[in-house]
Amino acid sequence: MSGPEVFPLAQIPITSHAFNADRSQVAVSLNSKDVTIFARQGQEWKATETLSEHDKVITSIDWAPNSNRIVTASQDRNAYVWQQTSDPQTGNTIWKPTLVLLRINRAATYVKWSPNEDKFAVASGARAIAICSFDPEGDWWVSRLLKKPIRSTVLSVDWHPNNVLLAAGSADMKARVFSAFIKDVDKRPAPTVWGEKLPFNTICGEYTSPSGGWVHSVGFSPSGDVLAFASHDSSISIVYPGGPAMYTIKMPSLPLVTLTWTAEDSIVAAGHDCQPYVFAGNQGGWDLVGTLDDPHSQKSAAGGRSGFGGGSPVGRLNSAAFNTFRNADSRGISSLPGSPISPGSTESELFTVHQNTITTVRPYDGAPGAVTRVSTSGMDGKLVIWNVGSVTPINGVAGLTAKIAGLNLK
């Protein structure tokens, strides 16, 4: 198996990334109020277009593969749907924004197209989720709000494959499953494990991890019968509503903030630990099986990755971190992630491909339920594409914590 493809897009954090259908372009937000579209040219990504309309930092981007529309959500409490049209004056193809009336009074935090691409859900800090659908008569996107019983900011949402049910993770420590049935858009859905009658705002389930913590990320399995959520207590929980069973895997590492299902029995999740973890299981139980980030193969193959602990012994007093602070103090050398690697600063690099928190993981290649590659982006400005098949087992808690030791002190 080949190693991951690593693309340093910028030296600033990537808030969110979304690929188009054929993966030739990617829309990213570099922690700003603009969306930048990069087009792939061989082994490189070149910035081709900038979408500017938001007033404040963009929090989330989603690109509908079939209808080729981009939706963006921002802290300015707005969402825009971007569609490619030809400019009447020049004849060039441009991305035209359409404002969505969200009716929320706090920041929009997360946005996701429904599977049929006729609706999208916008999570917000206003303790509400806006379900937006297109009104052809008014020629605009209208929203209906899911409010009850959300008690705090909604951090993420995910659609069930039936286009009706919506999972939401929130800062009130709960993961919930709602019905987002819109009469004019949806046909009556077939009964699922989550319920039979599903008028708008039906609560089909409410779950919390035993140790609490904000729910950062939620995801339905490819079949839609299982729900996974990652929360800030460094755990990931997998819910079988028919069970009724919930499996919670407590991680010895830092919290996960994003997850995606790659198959009905497999999840890739990543977060503050800077590497994508793989979980596998079924109705009988779930386990952490390994990481996609293999420090050993990388070290020998790509010289770009520093040998963490390769030259200097890492003891209880982490010498790499110690040296970083000493260099910063005595020589004025700071080693920001993504800065050019000087001989003195390689010591402080992490052993992982990502040099900072991973904020987004998305399926990249393969049909739902048989995803072969995933893409991640994070605070280090890198975009990485991983082979789901090349999993490196983790040797128990000790192996994991020893690796993390460098991370804490960074």
Added chain:
Amino acid sequence: MDVNFRKIDIDQYDEDVLNEEELYEPDRRDPSQVLNDTKAKSAAVRSALSKGDTVGALSTVLDQAPYGPNVEEAKNLNLQTLVSILNTTKATEIPGIVKALSTDAQDTLMKYLYKGMALPGWGDVSGSVLLGWHEKLTEAAGVGCIVRAMTDRRTV
């Protein structure tokens, strides 16, 4: 320094106010029942310790540890029992003991270590003993254990 710059409790005018107790599962036991359970555990711990079974004693005291409001007496008693175990354990035995605990017990132990560090001079709490345990527990259970001690609203 006067930190109460806001004299009016504005939350009382908010219908949607999120209360602390809505954030976690409450303990179903009655407060007096909790206290009796804790007393019984304290006795069980003493007999386990006399047999030299530190892992058993720790597991007992960390199981169903009192949390939430109205059980201050039980909380203090449980902390006292736990501290007596921590103080009597030899430093060389700690790594083996923390590895033998269940993950739930490890998380609860971490909560007590932080609680103990927040109460300097309380009873026979000793900072150096707590730090020794903290180091070994982090080696065994990882930083995730510390994260859970911080996020968990079921404070002991």
